[in-house]
Amino acid sequence: MVNVLLSGSRVCRHFAAPLGRELRARGVDAVLSPDHGPEAADYIVLDPSGPLRDFTPYRRVRAVLSTWAGAEVFATNATLTQPLARMVDPAMTRGMTEYVVAHAMRHHIGLDAHVRGLGGEWQQVLPPLAPERPVTVLGLGEMGRAAAAALSALGFPVTGWSRTPRPLSWLAQSLSGSAGLHAALAGAQILVILLPLTPGTENLLGQTEFACLAPGARIINAARGPIIDDGALLAALESGQVGHATLDVFRQEPLPPDHPFWHHPRVTVTPHVAAETRPDSAAAVLAENIARVERGEPLLNRVDRAAGY
Numbered sequence: 054m055v056n057v058l059l060s061g062s063r064v065c066r067h068f069a070a071p072l073g074r075e076l077r078a079r080g081v082d083a084v085l086s087p088d089h090g091p092e093a094a095d096y097i098v099l100d101p102s103g104p105l106r107d108f109t110p111y112r113r114v115r116a117v118l119s120t121w122a123g124a125e126v127f128a129t130n131a132t133l134t135q136p137l138a139r140m141v142d143p144a145m146t147r148g149m150t151e152y153v154v155a156h157a158m159r160h161h162i163g164l165d166a167h168v169r170g171l172g173g174e175w176q177q178v179l180p181p182l183a184p185e186r187p188v189t190v191l192g193l194g195e196m197g198r199a200a201a202a203a204l205s206a207l208g209f210p211v212t213g214w215s216r217t218p219r220p221l222s223w224l225a226q227s228l229s230g231s232a233g234l235h236a237a238l239a240g241a242q243i244l245v246i247l248l249p250l251t252p253g254t255e256n257l258l259g260q261t262e263f264a265c266l267a268p269g270a271r272i273i274n275a276a277r278g279p280i281i282d283d284g285a286l287l288a289a290l291e292s293g294q295v296g297h298a299t300l301d302v303f304r305q306e307p308l309p310p311d312h313p314f315w316h317h318p319r320v321t322v323t324p325h326v327a328a329e330t331r332p333d334s335a336a337a338v339l340a341e342n343i344a345r346v347e348r349g350e351p352l353l354n355r356v357d358r359a360a361g362y
């Protein structure tokens with residue numbers, strides 16, 4: 054029998070039933086509760102927006118399993134010495150791919166002009182086809198690889214950028230490390246950001262980086278807000294160097310009502326919905342990880358504390 058502490062109200066509300074089901078399906082006898090004390094809990098299933106921050110008393114915990122893909126909240130938490138897994142779920146990856154492709158295609162075919170209406174003017178503007186539209190994807194992990202593959206399959210020449218070299222045959226170009234960043238951005242007409250937030254990516258994109266893009270480039274940030282210098286982005290939108298920014302993530306969430314992004318004519322705000330954790334599929338991922346640890350197998354999707362993601 055294992056005790057699974059459900060930490061955070063969202064986890065308690067949405068995960069108790071599917072996680073119980075998935076654990077039973079794997080033959081794991083478990084008691085799921087928000088009330089297991091530190092001396093009783095064997096696993097913690099965690100909503101990082103919940104209150105738990107001090108993991109010191111949870112000495113018998115075999116693994117902490119986050120329901121989020123981003124690990125920035127805990128990667129630097131010195132009290133969390135137990136193995137930490139982040140959420141990697143094919144359904145979440147699919148959600149992100151759909152979001153990125155939808156917003157990239159919106160910009161690519163100039164959909165806004167038609168959604169707004171041409172006001173009775175029969176204006177035929179011929180957009181370039183995908184092979185003529187260079188796209189750069191920053192981050193080639195679970196999310197970035199899938200989004201880059203979908204965009205490549207549509208015919209876009211996709212440049213990918215990662216921390217370590219990821220030479221994927223279907224990429225037009227694959228670059229890595231700080232030395233490769235400006236070359237990866239050079240001439241991109243659509244920039245997709247799918248990096249984790251770490252000390253190495255915070256404020257990564259500012260005036261110099263925006264200047265590398267093609268004039269009027271479109272930016273899609275579905276990763277984390279602080280990767281972009283907001284002031285530099287507003288200035289680049291003002292000058293026209295950046296034509297539009299589609300932002301799903303922000304330094305402060307919810308985005309404060311008086312933030313200039315809300316009403317900027319060339320900013321699209323979505324409320325951190327690019328790839329939500331879906332309890333049914335995510336519960337299967339959590340249960341599989343618990344079952345693996347119970348069988349003595351290594352944890353999947355383990356966060357590398359040194360790398361910060």
Ligand code: NDP
Pocket residue numbers: 122123124141145149191192193194195196197214215216217218219230231247248249250251253254275276277301302325326327328329362
């Ligand atoms: P992964 O850990 O699988 O991939 C991260 C990628 O970023 C890797 O390719 C990694 O390089 C690269 N990277 C990390 N640090 C650097 C750096 N300093 N320089 C260059 N490249 C770097 O993460 P996921 O793809 O699963 O998720 C990415 C992020 O997306 C999450 O951390 C989260 O913040 C965000 N997210 C947002 C959601 C939303 O709804 N808006 C939903 C889900 C995730 P390498 O390959 O060399 O390791």
